[in-house]
Each structure stands twice: as structure tokens, then as C-alpha cells.
Amino acid sequence: MSFRGVKILFKNSASIVAITLALNLVISTDSLAQAVEGINREIPALITADEVIYDEGLGIVTASGNVEISQGDRTVLADSISYNMNSNVVTATGNISLLEPSGDIVFAEHVELTDNLKEGFIRDIRVLLTDRSRLAATTGQLTGSNTSVFTNGVFSPCELCKDDPSKAPIWQLKAKKITHNKESQTIKYDHAWMEIFGVPVIYTPYLAHPDPTVKRRSGFLLPSYGTSTQLGITLQIPYYWAIDESSELLFAPIATTKQGVVLAGEYEKKFNTGDLSIEASGTIADLDENNGNVKKDQFRGQIISEGRFDLDKTWRWGFNAEQASDDTYGRVYGFNTDSELETSAFVEGFRGRNYAKIDSYKFQSLRSNVDDSENPYVLPRAQYNFQSQPGITGATYRLDANAQALGRSEGRDSRRVSLIGGWDLPYTGSWGDQYKLTTQVQTDGYWVNSVNQSNDEVRKNGDTYSGVTGRVFPQMALEWRYPLASYRGSFTQTIEPIVQGVLAPNGSNPSEIPNDDSRDFEFYDASLFDLNRFAGTDRVDSGSRVSYGLKWTASTTSGNYADFLLGQSYRFNGENDLYEENSGLRDAASDIVGHIGIYTIDDFSALYRFRFDPDDLGSNRNEVELNVGPKALNLSLDYVFLKNDNIDGVTSDREEVEFGINSQLSKYWSLNSSYTRDIDAGSSREAGFGLIYHDECIIIDTQYSRTWFEDRELEPDNRITLELTFKHLGTIQPL
Structure with missing residues (x-):
């Protein structure tokens, strides 16, 4: 049929x-x-x-x-x-x-x-x-x-040549026999060759890996190689262990020619209510101390751990655990470049406009000449924050409460209870003028031991005070703004004068109250109109003052944006020794602060932030962030100047600049480079250059870096890295 x-x-x-x-x-x-x-x-x-x-x-x-x-x-x-x-x-x-x-x-x-x-x-x-x-x-x-x-x-995952499809791809994997066992989800290769541009470069008689359906499977990962002034030649062969569906372990020991073997690993566990991660490493090696003394065969290591867990829809708890055996271990072995490690635990809750938290923490400094016995530990700290809904008149009220116990192995300690209540009333006039009336009262009670009354040192130095102290610090502020806007086609600009008057008593920072959470003080344009320009609670911005400034913004419908702010503050009670000489707020008339910003305008963005002396307009702070050019040739610059900056207790000018050049040379080739120089010291800090090839099947990343700085064990170093990433096969990283 x-x-x-x-x-x-x-x-x-x-x-x-x-x-x-x-x-x-x-x-x-x-x-x-x-x-x-x-x-x-x-x-x-x-x-x-x-x-x-x-x-x-x-x-x-x-x-x-x-x-x-x-x-x-x-x-x-x-x-x-x-x-x-x-x-x-x-x-x-x-x-x-x-x-x-x-x-x-x-x-x-x-x-x-x-x-x-x-x-x-x-x-x-x-x-x-x-x-x-x-x-x-x-x-x-x-x-x-x-x-x-x-x-x-x-x-091969590589695209074939359009002009000559018969030409070999960038890389391909050939084998006499490929066996796919669907039951064990494994693909095996017998007598396999990797070819690059048709040339065999790597042979293995046997190769096996999970098939694409397997997301996780135990086994050895590709090794990495390296050289280091401190460690010599290094070899790292990681082993991945998929313990079960919710946990895994990466064991990645590092063998070195100068310092033996470093045991390192990472563990992660997923729970129904949260996550846990642990990174740990350790070795027996030499330790070069600050005085040049070398201790032989010392245990060196660190642990970095984090956990976050939900208790219910409102509450969660968590912890961070960070501890190192010595200051330079993490940087010598390439695990981290942090200057401080923090260990903490907390319980916090969110509901509506309410937030509550109980936590405790301690710090380990990794900087030179810092005594950890003077670092504070907090056990515990409790805080509560509330912000109301706007009322009929638009008024809102807020409440910030906190209590903490702070101690040290050596030096002063304190217990504090603080309550800050505030009320805000906004108003807009018939001419578009805007007002905001704010009243606030901060009440603090302290129980302290061994507080130096003549200086801010942690250890006893002169007359000290132990006992109960406190303060009540009220503030009232009225802020006025008058935005004047104009519209011309797709272009909009607004000029906005701003004046803020603050009434508050003088003093309010008695010498019996220690300063532990307000030491990191910075006065700049973003804090000009803040009620308290200190970072914490231990210090308050006392005295009556007026702050004034002019703000300008411009934007287009295409998304381009620019702004400008210039302002100053004047305190009526004159000079105040509470502020550092170089803070910008020491005198009655503050430094002039502001910024000029240009964003997303035809491959150009720039931000200039400044702080000038009001007497001679000398520069006390300059920061520049500049980005110019398309992907084909993009230039970046970051510059910072801080006059009489306090770095680790040493006051000196700080001036540094970083240049960068990035270029997308072609569809697949790109270039990056950077250079950092300490202008004040007249020395180079870091430099780097990289060339990258990236297509659909391979990434070749070549990087050169040079560092000039020295810090105890850390020495100037040259490094060249070559990273090859093969799609579907993984990464090879000869360092």
C-alpha cells in the first residue's frame, strides 16, 4: 500500500x-x-x-x-x-x-x-x-x-569562524570514547586531549566530571600556583565536599616553600531559617614582630564566621566572629586586608515604624602601635527607635532610646542610658516657602570609672573621675527653604537658599562623660544641617548657631543631573575647644563646605567636595572623583587632600591620588590600569596593569601589580597573574 x-x-x-x-x-x-x-x-x-x-x-x-x-x-x-x-x-x-x-x-x-x-x-x-x-x-x-x-x-562551546567554519575553534575537547552514565549522572572521557586553535596542549588518559544535571558534587578542583616574597612558591589544591543538600565544605590547603603548609577551608550551611558560614585557616610558621624579632614555629591563623537566623516575621538573630592570631597574618597569606576585626552578636526586630535591637561586640585592631587591651567591648547594648505617622498638620514625633555597658581590659569603662525625644512640624507657605520646626531633648545618664578629666586618653593620666554623671540637652531648630524652579523644555533647574537656626545651651559636654562613640568626627556638606554633627551619643553639638547655604540642582528628561551646594555654620558662643583644631568647627565661624556634582552627562561624571578656611579661603579638604570617556577609552581619577589629618594618633597632611585607564579595545579585548601615589610623602603606593580577552567560551585575564608600601612583615612586591577560564570546564589560576 x-x-x-x-x-x-x-x-x-x-x-x-x-x-x-x-x-x-x-x-x-x-x-x-x-x-x-x-x-x-x-x-x-x-x-x-x-x-x-x-x-x-x-x-x-x-x-x-x-x-x-x-x-x-x-x-x-x-x-x-x-x-x-x-x-x-x-x-x-x-x-x-x-x-x-x-x-x-x-x-x-x-x-x-x-x-x-x-x-x-x-x-x-x-x-x-x-x-x-x-x-x-x-x-x-x-x-x-x-x-x-x-x-x-x-x-566545544566556542563559535565557529564565520569566514571558515572548518577552522578549529579557540579550544575544544577530544576523546576516543565518551561515556555518559545517566544513572550515576557522570560523564567519563578516555584518552582525552584539549586542543587550543587545533593544537593539542593537554592530554589525560582519564577524565570524569558530573553531567549538566548535577549542581554539586564532591571532588578536587583545579589547582592554583603562585609566588610570594614571604611564602616563596605556593601550590593550592582545593577539595570540594558536598556534605548534603544544605551544607558544603571547601578544603583548600596551601603548600609553601618558605613557610610550610597552611590549612584553610570554608564551610557553609543553609537552614530553613537562616545561613551559617565559617572561614578558617592556620599554620605553624615564623612571626616577624614589630621590633624585628622573629619568633620561630608559631601558630598563626584566623577565623571569620557569620550567621543570620529568623526567629519569626518580626525578630531575627545573628553573629559575626572574627579573630586572628596576629596583626599581619591575613595580609601575608592573602586572606584579607582589613585593619580591624569585629566579633558581635545581636537580636533585632522590625515592625511597622518600630525597631529594636540588643547586641554586644568587641574589636581586634590589626594596625601597628595599637594596644588591644585599650579596645572597648560592649556587653550589652540595647536600642529602640520609633517614628510616628504624620498627623493632621503633618507633624511627626520620634523616640530613640539606648543603653549600653562598655568596658576595657585596661582603661576607663562606662554604663550609659540615653533617651532622645523629638517632634517635627513641616509647613509650606502660599509662596512656596518651606519651613520645618524641630524640638528635641536628649537625656543621658552615666556611671563611669577612671575617666580622665583633662584629656581624652583611655588609660589613667592625671585627675580621674569615677561615679554617676549625666546631662539634659534640649534643642530647638527652625529651618527655612525657598526653592525657585524654572522649566525650559527638557531642562529643569532649582535654586534653593537654606537657613537653619538652632537654639541650645552651651557646654553640655562635661569632662566626666567619656567620649567612646563620637571620636570619628567629620564636618562636611552632608552634615551641615544635622542637629548633632557628632557620629554618636557621647558628644552633643552644644551652643546656639545658625547654618546657611545655597543649593542648586539641574536635570534633563534624559536622566542627566548636576547639583551644587555651598554653606557655612556660625556658632554664637565663639571658639569651642570640644572640636579638634583641624575639624572645621573649632572657631565661631565654621569652615566653608560644599560640593559640585555632575552625573551621567554624555560619558562624563565628576564630584568635587571641598572645605575652605573662611579667613583666607585656604583648602582644608579637597576630594575629586572624575570619570571621563566611553568604554572605548575611559579615564578615572580619585584625589583626596586632608589638612592636618589625624592618622593613628599622628597629625599630618594627607594627600593621595589614584589614576585609572580602562579601555574596551575591541569586542573581545579590554585593558585596565591604575596607579596610586602618596603625594604628601612623595612615594608611590600601588600600580596595576591588566589585559583581558573575553569571548563566549574562554576568558584570559593577565594582571600585573606592584606595591611599594611596607608594614612589619609586608614588603614591596611584584606580582603577575594569569587566569584562564574555560566555559563548562572551570578556571586555571597560575599566580
Whole structure:
């Protein structure tokens, strides 16, 4: 029986089930039984062909000539497909292709399935995956044990050359035999070569890795190599252990030629209510102390741990644990560059406009000439914050309460209870003038021991006070703004004069109250109109004053934006020794502060922040951030100048500049460079240069860095790094 130019709708097509299973061998991620279930025999199959012949005597159905079978989201094309109902053998030949619902496309020249579709043979198979990766083999064979075997296979994620598709890709992996065990979800290679531009460079007789369905599996990761002035030649071979579905461990010891072996690892655990992570490392090595004395065979190490856990929809708790054996360990071995480590624990809650928190913490300084016995520890600290909804008049009230106990191994300690209540009333006049009336009262009670009354040193030095003290500090402020706006087409600008008057008593910072949380003081444009320009609670911004400034903003509908602010503060009670000489607030008339900002204007952005002496307009602070140019050639500059800056107790000018050049040379090539110089010291700090190639299948990242600074064990260093990242295969990092 013969039909020509037919289109047939089959309610139950064994052919498409068979062919689909055969062509799905390479990319199938499930067992054969699951794959059969994935192709629903109840879905109608539409077959079109130039001719369909049914040999009733032989029991063979043959479709030939532009055969197309569609079932659901799958489509099969072939020159000829036949089905022997007696032997249960399905055969397809000539230009076979299968379009999968995932977008993968499989090509073959000959497919034959036998034994109730459990075993099969494929010739000249090629697979184009959805990410444009390619897999090809001379033959493919399916066995009843859920194993696919490919002979003379090759894999590459690289795009072929458009001008000459026969040219070898940037890299590809070839093997005499590739075995995919779907039950164990493992792909094995026998006698595999990695080729780069068609040249074999790496050979291994055996290679195995999880198939794409496996997200996590235990095993060794690619090693990294390096050189270091302190450590010599280093070798790190990480081992990844997937403990279970919610936890994992990365064990990554480092072998060095100068300092032995460093044991290092990372552990992570996912809980239903939170996360836990632990990073730890340790070794037995020499320790070079500040005085040049070298201690032999000392234990050196550190631990960095973090946990966050939800108790319910309102409350959560967590901790940070950071501790090192010595100041320079983390930087010498490349684990971290922090100048301070913090250990803390907390419980906090959020509900509506309420926030509450109880925590405790301690610090370990990694800076030179800092005595950790003088570092504070807080056990505990409690705080509560509330902000009301606006009332009928728009007024809001707020409450900030805190209590803490602060101690030290050596030096002063204190217990504090503080309550700050405030009320804010905004008002807009008929001419667009804006007002804000604020009243605030801060009440603090202290119980202190060994507080120096003549200086701010932590240890006893002169007359000290122990006992109970406190203060009540009221403030009232009225702020006026008058924004004047103009609109011209797509351009909008606003000029806004601002005046703020603050009434408050003088003093209010008795010498019996220690300063522990307000030592990091900085006066600049962002804090000009703050009620308390100190960072913490121990110090208050006492005295009546007036602050005034002028603000200008401009924007376009395309998203370009620029702004300007210039302002100053005047305190009516004259000079105040509470502020440092270089703070900008020591005199009655403060320094002039402000900034000029230009953002996202045709590949150009700039920010200039300044603080000038009001007497001679001399510069006390200058900061510049500049970014110019498109991706093809982008230039950046960061400059900072601080007059009489206090660094680790030493007062001197600080002036530093950093240059950067980044260029997208072409579609795949990019360049980056940077240079940092300490202008005040007249010395270079750091420099770097990098060249990167990045396409769809490989990343080659070459970096050179040079450091000039010295700090105890740390010495000037040159380093060249080369990082190769192969898509699907991982990263090789020779340092």
C-alpha cells in the first residue's frame, strides 16, 4: 500500500517516540524510563512525507522524502523513517534533525533502535545546545543499562569562524570514547586531549566530571600556583565536599616553600531559617614582630564566621566572629586586608515604624602601635527607635532610646542610658516657602570609672573621675527653604537658599562623660544641617548657631543631573575647644563646605567636595572623583587632600591620588590600569596593569601589580597573574 504527498495524524506514534529517544541520548538528563514518560504517547503526532509505504506482509511502515514528524513541542526531520512492527526496530536515515522544546538541536545521519527501544545506534551525531555549545561524535550507542557511549567525540562551546567554519575553534575537547552514565549522572572521557586553535596542549588518559544535571558534587578542583616574597612558591589544591543538600565544605590547603603548609577551608550551611558560614585557616610558621624579632614555629591563623537566623516575621538573630592570631597574618597569606576585626552578636526586630535591637561586640585592631587591651567591648547594648505617622498638620514625633555597658581590659569603662525625644512640624507657605520646626531633648545618664578629666586618653593620666554623671540637652531648630524652579523644555533647574537656626545651651559636654562613640568626627556638606554633627551619643553639638547655604540642582528628561551646594555654620558662643583644631568647627565661624556634582552627562561624571578656611579661603579638604570617556577609552581619577589629618594618633597632611585607564579595545579585548601615589610623602603606593580577552567560551585575564608600601612583615612586591577560564570546564589560576 503506497501513498504520495501525504499528511497523516497519528494518535499513538511509536516512531516519534523511538526517534526522539534516540536523538535525545546526548542531551537527556533523566533515565530512559523517565525519558519515555516525558514523551506522551497520547499526544497526537503529525507526519508529513512525500511518500508513505505500508508493506502488510513484512509489517514495515516506511515514510520517505522530506519526512517531518511533529508531536507536542518536538519536531523530527529526516529523509526516511521506517518501523518494523515484527522485529520492533525503528530506523531513520539521511539528514536527521530533532528540535527539542529546550531549544537544543540534534543532528544525525543514521539512527537504529532495537529491543523495545532500550538499545540503539547513532551514526554521525551532532548537537547544538541552547548556549551555542557543540558536541559531535562518529557514532553513539545506547545500552539497556542507561549508558550512552560515543566514539571519537569532540566538545566545544566556542563559535565557529564565520569566514571558515572548518577552522578549529579557540579550544575544544577530544576523546576516543565518551561515556555518559545517566544513572550515576557522570560523564567519563578516555584518552582525552584539549586542543587550543587545533593544537593539542593537554592530554589525560582519564577524565570524569558530573553531567549538566548535577549542581554539586564532591571532588578536587583545579589547582592554583603562585609566588610570594614571604611564602616563596605556593601550590593550592582545593577539595570540594558536598556534605548534603544544605551544607558544603571547601578544603583548600596551601603548600609553601618558605613557610610550610597552611590549612584553610570554608564551610557553609543553609537552614530553613537562616545561613551559617565559617572561614578558617592556620599554620605553624615564623612571626616577624614589630621590633624585628622573629619568633620561630608559631601558630598563626584566623577565623571569620557569620550567621543570620529568623526567629519569626518580626525578630531575627545573628553573629559575626572574627579573630586572628596576629596583626599581619591575613595580609601575608592573602586572606584579607582589613585593619580591624569585629566579633558581635545581636537580636533585632522590625515592625511597622518600630525597631529594636540588643547586641554586644568587641574589636581586634590589626594596625601597628595599637594596644588591644585599650579596645572597648560592649556587653550589652540595647536600642529602640520609633517614628510616628504624620498627623493632621503633618507633624511627626520620634523616640530613640539606648543603653549600653562598655568596658576595657585596661582603661576607663562606662554604663550609659540615653533617651532622645523629638517632634517635627513641616509647613509650606502660599509662596512656596518651606519651613520645618524641630524640638528635641536628649537625656543621658552615666556611671563611669577612671575617666580622665583633662584629656581624652583611655588609660589613667592625671585627675580621674569615677561615679554617676549625666546631662539634659534640649534643642530647638527652625529651618527655612525657598526653592525657585524654572522649566525650559527638557531642562529643569532649582535654586534653593537654606537657613537653619538652632537654639541650645552651651557646654553640655562635661569632662566626666567619656567620649567612646563620637571620636570619628567629620564636618562636611552632608552634615551641615544635622542637629548633632557628632557620629554618636557621647558628644552633643552644644551652643546656639545658625547654618546657611545655597543649593542648586539641574536635570534633563534624559536622566542627566548636576547639583551644587555651598554653606557655612556660625556658632554664637565663639571658639569651642570640644572640636579638634583641624575639624572645621573649632572657631565661631565654621569652615566653608560644599560640593559640585555632575552625573551621567554624555560619558562624563565628576564630584568635587571641598572645605575652605573662611579667613583666607585656604583648602582644608579637597576630594575629586572624575570619570571621563566611553568604554572605548575611559579615564578615572580619585584625589583626596586632608589638612592636618589625624592618622593613628599622628597629625599630618594627607594627600593621595589614584589614576585609572580602562579601555574596551575591541569586542573581545579590554585593558585596565591604575596607579596610586602618596603625594604628601612623595612615594608611590600601588600600580596595576591588566589585559583581558573575553569571548563566549574562554576568558584570559593577565594582571600585573606592584606595591611599594611596607608594614612589619609586608614588603614591596611584584606580582603577575594569569587566569584562564574555560566555559563548562572551570578556571586555571597560575599566580
